[in-house]
Amino acid sequence: xxxxxxxxxxxxxxxxxxxxxxxxxxxxxxxxxxxxxxxxxxxxxxxxxxxxxxxxxxxxxxxxxxxxxxxxxxxxxxxxxxxxxxxxxxxxxxxxxxxxxxxxxxxxxxxxxxxxxxxxxxxxxxxxxxxxxxxxxxxxxxxxxxxxxxxxxxxxxxxxxxxxxxxxxxxxxxxxxxxxxxxxxxxxxxxxxxxxxxxxxxxxxxxxxxxxxxxxxxxxxxxxxxxxxxxxxxxxxxxxxxxxxxxxxxxxxxxxxxxxxxxxxxxxxxxxxxxxxxxxxxxxxxxxxxxxxxxxxxxxxxxxxxxxxxxxxxxxxxxxxxxxxxxxxxxxxxxxxxxxxxxxxxxxxxxxxxxxxxxxxxxxxxxxxxxxxxxxxxxxxxxxxxxxxxxxxxxxxxxxxxxxxxxxxxxxxx
Amino acid sequence: xxxxxxxxxxxxxxxxxxxxxxxxxxxxxxxxxxxxxxxxxxxxxxxxxxxxxxxxxxxxxxxxxxxxxxxxxxxxxxxxxxxxxxxxxxxxxxxxxxxxxxxxxxxxxxxxxxxxxxxxxxxxxxxxxxxxxxxxxxxxxxxxxxxxxxxxxxxxxxxxxxxxxxxxxxxxxxxxxxxxxxxxxxxxxxxxxxxxxxxxxxxxxxxxxxxxxxxxxxxxxxxxxxxxxxxxxxxxxxxxxxxxxxxxxxxxxxxxxxxxxxxxxxxxxxxxxxxxxxxxxxxxxxxxxxxxxxxxxxxxxxxxxxxxxxxxxxxxxxxxxxxxxxxxxxxxxxxxxxxxxxxxxxxxxxxxxxxxxxxxxxxxxxxxxxxxxxxxxxxxxxxxxxxxxxxxxxxxxxxxxxxxxxxxxxxxxx
Numbered sequence: 061x062x063x064x065x066x067x068x069x070x071x072x073x074x075x076x077x078x079x080x081x082x083x084x085x086x087x088x089x090x091x092x093x094x095x096x097x098x099x100x101x102x103x104x105x106x107x108x109x110x111x112x113x114x115x116x117x118x119x120x121x122x123x124x125x126x127x128x129x130x131x132x133x134x135x136x137x138x139x140x141x142x143x144x145x146x147x148x149x150x151x152x153x154x155x156x157x158x159x160x161x162x163x164x165x166x167x168x169x170x171x172x173x174x175x176x177x178x179x180x181x182x183x184x185x186x187x188x189x190x191x192x193x194x195x196x197x198x199x200x201x202x203x204x205x206x207x208x209x210x211x212x213x214x215x216x217x218x219x220x221x222x223x224x225x226x227x228x229x230x231x232x233x234x235x236x237x238x239x240x241x242x243x244x245x246x247x248x249x250x251x252x253x254x255x256x257x258x259x260x261x262x263x264x265x266x267x268x269x270x271x272x273x274x275x276x277x278x279x280x281x282x283x284x285x286x287x288x289x290x291x292x293x294x295x296x297x298x299x300x301x302x303x304x305x306x307x308x309x310x311x312x313x314x315x316x317x318x319x320x321x322x323x324x325x326x327x328x329x330x331x332x333x334x335x336x337x338x339x340x341x342x343x344x345x346x347x348x349x350x351x352x353x354x355x356x357x358x359x360x361x362x363x364x365x366x367x368x369x370x371x372x373x374x375x376x377x378x379x380x381x382x383x384x385x386x387x388x389x390x391x392x393x394x395x396x397x398x399x400x401x402x403x404x405x406x407x408x409x410x411x412x413x414x415x416x417x418x419x420x421x422x423x424x425x426x427x428x429x430x431x432x433x434x435x436x437x438x439x440x441x442x443x444x445x446x447x448x449x450x451x452x453x454x455x456x457x458x459x460x461x462x463x464x465x466x467x468x469x470x471x472x473x474x
Numbered sequence: 475x476x477x478x479x480x481x482x483x484x485x486x487x488x489x490x491x492x493x494x495x496x497x498x499x500x501x502x503x504x505x506x507x508x509x510x511x512x513x514x515x516x517x518x519x520x521x522x523x524x525x526x527x528x529x530x531x532x533x534x535x536x537x538x539x540x541x542x543x544x545x546x547x548x549x550x551x552x553x554x555x556x557x558x559x560x561x562x563x564x565x566x567x568x569x570x571x572x573x574x575x576x577x578x579x580x581x582x583x584x585x586x587x588x589x590x591x592x593x594x595x596x597x598x599x600x601x602x603x604x605x606x607x608x609x610x611x612x613x614x615x616x617x618x619x620x621x622x623x624x625x626x627x628x629x630x631x632x633x634x635x636x637x638x639x640x641x642x643x644x645x646x647x648x649x650x651x652x653x654x655x656x657x658x659x660x661x662x663x664x665x666x667x668x669x670x671x672x673x674x675x676x677x678x679x680x681x682x683x684x685x686x687x688x689x690x691x692x693x694x695x696x697x698x699x700x701x702x703x704x705x706x707x708x709x710x711x712x713x714x715x716x717x718x719x720x721x722x723x724x725x726x727x728x729x730x731x732x733x734x735x736x737x738x739x740x741x742x743x744x745x746x747x748x749x750x751x752x753x754x755x756x757x758x759x760x761x762x763x764x765x766x767x768x769x770x771x772x773x774x775x776x777x778x779x780x781x782x783x784x785x786x787x788x789x790x791x792x793x794x795x796x797x798x799x800x801x802x803x804x805x806x807x808x809x810x811x812x813x814x815x816x817x818x819x820x821x822x823x824x825x826x827x828x829x830x831x832x833x834x835x836x837x838x839x840x841x842x843x844x845x846x847x848x849x850x851x852x853x854x855x856x857x858x859x860x861x862x863x864x865x866x867x868x869x870x871x872x873x874x875x876x877x878x879x880x881x882x883x884x885x886x887x888x
Contacts, residue, residue, distance in 0.1 A: 102537035307540035
């Protein structure tokens with residue numbers, strides 16, 4: 061038809077395939093070792109136990125599990141989440157504070173829908189999760205960023221920024237953080253900083269969105285409790301998901317927050333998809349009920365810790381000394397900073413030509429900075445791929461440094 | 475927190491629990507026979523075959539079926555839908571024209587998102603599906619309605635309205651129709667009217683959204699092909715779903731339309747939920763691939779035809795002669811018109827007091843008319859519930875007529 065293009069809404073006219081996604085399409089060839097995705101490893105799926113639970117659901121609950129469900133989600137699952145959040149995260153909550161969503165992405169969408177008008181401000185760390193910021197931007201929000209260091213968002217800068225915003229009466233609609241094993245940097249906000257952040261959130265009467273997909277995937281030291289655990293003022297919306305501790309294919313996640321906010325998200329969800337898939341909710345519930353879910357987290361942690369260590373070890377051996385990185389204590393990602401002379405987007409074709417891929421770090425900076433950074437995923441590749449891929453990437457970085465006229469020192473072992 | 479209410483977006487402030495949903499909450503008690511829902515009957519779920527397919531997926535494809543999928547959906551399922559639409563609906567299409575959604579509700583949401591700006595007009599029939607119009611309204615659309623008769627939307631009035639709209643240069647963003655066994659009335663647009671509608675759509679260069687959840691559930695006569703089958707100009711977005719022919723619990727539906735539109739819907743879906751649940755998509759694909767899906771439709775048709783006939787038979791016996799209804803040739807619903815003196819919303823508490831429920835017909839009229847109508851669902855109840863529920867409802871209608879001072883004739887048999 062002639063006029064289709066003219067029919068698109070203003071927001072549709074602004075929608076474009078993200079540059080990052082287009083770059084990543086280049087990396088789908090089988091010969092490319094990709095550290096670009098954020099996928100769990102299929103070896104981490106408890107296939108045998110999921111099969112048992114699927115069979116159980118089909119044998120005992122087929123008529124309900126195959127039917128439409130309520131918008132808020134399967135009540136037994138919501139109750140199990142209330143119980144689990146007490147046991148695991150020391151969060152006291154109630155079923156009315158829980159809504160099941162089609163992945164945490166839907167939670168990010170629904171909370172944007174019910175909180176953001178065009179021009180509203182969201183405050184976040186930089187770099188931060190691109191799936192969140194792109195959703196905020198789709199709602200025409202204005203994103204303000206606070207830099208992070210090895211302790212996550214810089215609390216001193218956050219305090220100053222909130223004071224400035226408050227003076228100008230331009231406080232954000234909410235503060236968005238991934239406090240544990242952040243995507244993309246892997247850094248974790250330590251307990252004392254969490255308390256300080258919560259104090260600030262209370263002082264400025266803010267809503268905090270605490271996105272916690274990786275919180276249980278802790279490989280070293282003590283796991284830090286979510287900020288939600290100290291939420292005596294009911295001002296934290298906590299996003300949890302079963303994608304990283306069971307399997308993403310069921311698309312079952314939850315939000316836990318102020319009942320009034322969760323209720324609005326539920327009203328928005330009625331228009332968006334009516335209810336999330338019932339079958340997956342039943343399977344997840346049975347996995348929790350049969351105590352198959354949380355013991356399995358230890359299996360995943362062993363698998364990913366080994367992969368993290370394999371990647372760190374290979375980086376020590378193959379990356380030039382100019383490359384800097386942190387040692388994430390959990391999660392799925394390592395963050396690499398190269399000399400400012402290197403633009404990782406410009407380097408990307410060279411990486412692809414050498415059959416290795418990463419995510420250009422700039423994608424995670426709402427302000428477009430971070431051109432010298434990259435995100436590496438260690439969860440999805442085999443250990444052999446990690447060794448070979450890091451070797452290739454080390455060469456690519458060295459070549460790029462060389463091209464830039466620097467004198468790289470090729471470290472073959474440490 | 476003090477300010478939560480003040481943080482809500484303008485659209486969230488407008489969100490209210492629908493009056494209908496609140497009424498329906500009254501009907502959840504087990505003693506109430508409810509004809510109010512639109513649920514498939516669990517007896518219609520091919521539990522044995524679904525179990526076989528679920529086992530097959532877990533044994534052969536677990537690592538992929540439990541992983542994230544692409545936003546557009548599982549490619550094998552999209553290809554199977556392309557093939558099925560040719561075989562069953564005589565629609566020639568391509569995988570690039572197909573997107574998998576989390577139920578057709580998500581398709582309605584995504585198409586609204588990519589087509590509607592506040593104040594845009596959607597043209598539809600009245601009455602029509604409330605899940606669609608409430609989504610259009612959530613996007614602040616202006617809804618214009620054409621009345622329906624026993625042949626569906628009044629084509630003569632549609633023609634006049636389009637001419638008027640065209641003269642005023644206020645053509646709608648799209649025309650939304652449920653041409654087969656419409657929700658809520660059960661009426662079907664006959665082939666010659668479909669051709670006339672398609673001609674009008676071409677003449678005015680319009681986009682047509684053809685929502686087809688019930689198309690295969692035909693109990694009498696020849697099934698009518700969708701309007702999409704004559705879409706030589708690529709201007710029909712067809713919405714299909716597996717909810718009514720397999721099971722709703724997987725939340726797997728599809729849209730088939732212009733590639734440019736489907737592509738925009740996919741971009742919107744990235745922000746909404748990233749991808750629909752992979753596991754359900756694999757199960758649906760295997761059911762098609764093993765030829766278990768379409769033969770099962772005959773089983774569902776036999777079951778629902780019997781229930782439709784049981785309800786029609788009971789209505790003949792228990793409803794007063796003042797009540798009028800159509801004989802739907804398929805789908806899930808019967809539409810009842812009572813004398814204008816009866817307001818079915820006012821009558822609702824009396825029905826609930828007598829342990830029977832329906833949907834107030836007014837809910838399906840965007841202009842708030844239809845106060846003398848009601849929708850009855852015949853798919854979900856047992857035959858015994860249909861007999862007893864219609865008996866109760868007949869008494870309620872008679873009482874209401876009596877209360878209104880009319881002289882009801884209680885027809886006990888025909």
